[in-house]
Amino acid sequence: MxxxxxxxxxxxxxxxxxxxxxxxxxxxxxxxxxxxxxxxxxxxxxxxxxxxxxxxxxxxxxxxxxxxxxxxxxxxxxxxxxxxxxxxxxxxxxxxxxxxxxxxxxxxxxxxxxxxxxGELLGAYALSEPHAGSDAAALSTRARREGDHYVINGTKAWITHGGQADFYTTMARTSESGEETGSGISCLLVDRETQGLSAAPPERKMGLTGSTTSQMIFSDARVETDRLIGAEGEGLRIALSSLSSGRLGIAACAVGLAQAALDEAVAYAKGRAQFGRNIIDFQGVEFLLADMAAAVESSRATYLEAARRRDRGKPFQRQASVAKLVATDAAMKVTTDAVQVLGGAGYTRDFPVERYMREAKVPQIFEGTNQIQRLVIARDLKNA
Incomplete structure (x- = not known):
């Protein structure tokens, strides 16, 4: 429960x-x-x-x-x-x-x-590119101003809802100045019907297979200038601010996934009998379940503390990275342990824990890999 x-x-x-x-x-x-x-x-x-x-x-x-x-x-x-x-x-x-x-x-x-x-319009977030993932400032998609339009060329990668979304919050380079720092990047709200915008075939993934992920290709895509969000050159700052809050969302999702795996493991252990008693009564299993529960509850507390700081208007970027790191690593461990509790049954598709385990991997990667989260945390400690 x-x-x-x-x-x-x-x-x-x-x-x-x-x-x-x-x-x-x-x-x-x-x-x-x-x-x-x-x-x-x-x-x-x-x-x-x-x-x-x-x-x-x-x-x-x-x-x-x-x-x-x-x-x-x-x-x-x-x-x-x-x-x-x-x-x-x-x-x-x-x-x-x-x-x-x-x-x-x-x-x-x-x-x-x-x-x-x-709910009439579903969104996607278009920041990453084939050669600019963790290094967001290195993105190469260009938006050239022509009268009352921007003409966008480039490719965005790993776009959740790619080809399904109704709008794409898109980061593109509008100026060559500040290329190393990302100060020439701007944010544009791109409609799915934009001529010159197309989706590549969906990626074939190990998990989250109900969620479409694809590249989005901009080929002389013309976007009205009134779809510029913020001023020109503010896009990277907007993107990073969005990601801090988005990381908390991924942390919460990871905790939900881990909780589901724990619930399934506990239910199975209560009903599976071996050597004359239910396996939840064996210390090897009950200690494993206890560690899983501790990981879930501590991860939840971590994301809630970061959220409360955000709600109070306090800096929360480091805490968001901590929450994302802790919760997604915990989800990977908890879902793996859930498969172990179920034994051979856990390795089959008759039970959901094998799917949970596959789904737990990508949260350690998107919205900034967990290696990037460690970098964010360390830099904040240095500057404290």
């Missing part, structure tokens, strides 16, 4: 209860089928939008829930526990809305944000 929540208000408790109900009744029963078929869960994202769950941390003025990040992340954990692809997709969508919500003009927000937060 998922852990009880320490929530700040009755309204927050009601929101989490609603989220848990949707996750249990509408998401969990479909997860294995959709992942097996590599089917994108667009209908489920629409349901989350209608339920008010696609814009939880954003302003009510534009249709958001305006809840603290602490509460949003716990809702996200519930969803990821039921279906990791949908949880990660919600986290990515939330991050894709960040630039417009925090750096757009009121006119831009009025025009696009309500549909984003209401």
């Amino acid at each position: 998922l852990a009880d929540r320490l929530l700040p208000t009755t309204e927050a408790a009601d929101l989490i209860a609603l989220t848990r109900e949707i996750a249990r009744d509408e998401l969990a029963p479909l997860a294995a089928e959709y992942e097996e078929a590599e089917r994108f869960p667009r209908e489920q994202f629409a349901l989350l939008g209608k339920s008010g769950l696609l814009g939880l941390p954003y302003s009510e003025r534009w249709g958001g829930g305006e809840v603290p990040y602490e509460v949003y992340l716990q809702a996200l954990e519930e969803i990821a526990s039921a279906w990791m692809s949908v949880g990660v997709g919600l986290s990515v969508h939330t991050m894709s809305c960040f630039a417009l919500a925090h750096h757009g003009t009121d006119a831009q927000r009025d025009r696009w944000l309500p549909a984003m937060l209401g």
Whole structure:
């Protein structure tokens, strides 16, 4: 059973209860089928939008829930526990809305944000490139100004919802000055119908197979200048700010996945008898389960502390990196141990833990690899 929540208000408790109900009744029963078929869960994202769950941390003025990040992340954990692809997709969508919500003009927000937060438009975040992943400042996609348009050329890689999204929050180089520092990078909100924008065939992945990931190719793609978010040259700063919050989303998803694996392992151990008693009564198994539980609960506490700092307006970038590092490493360990508890059964697709184990790997990689998180943490310590 998922852990009880320490929530700040009755309204927050009601929101989490609603989220848990949707996750249990509408998401969990479909997860294995959709992942097996590599089917994108667009209908489920629409349901989350209608339920008010696609814009939880954003302003009510534009249709958001305006809840603290602490509460949003716990809702996200519930969803990821039921279906990791949908949880990660919600986290990515939330991050894709960040630039417009925090750096757009009121006119831009009025025009696009309500549909984003209401589920009519699904987002993607286009920063990484084939040769610019961890080194975001090295991106080579260019946006050349021509009158009232930017003409974009380049390729974005590893785009969650690539080819499925309705908009792409895209970082492109608008100036050659500051190429080493990324000061010439700008943020553009690109519509999926933009001429010259196309998706490559989806990547063939070991996990999160219900979540489409592909390259996005810009070939003289013409984007109106009123889709520039913030000023020219502010794109990398916007991107890094988005990532700090996005890393907390991935941490919450990782905890949800680990919680699901722990729940499955405990249930199996209670019902599997060997040598005349249930295997949960053997010290070798009960200690393994205890370590799994400790990893899940400590990871949850880590992301909640970072979220509370964010909600109080305090610096939280280091804590976000800590949470992402700790939670995703824990999820990899917990899901691996869950397979071990189930033994041979855990290695089959008759039980979900083999899928959980495959899904746990990529959170250690995206939104900044865990090696990059260690770099961020170390640099912050040096500068403290």
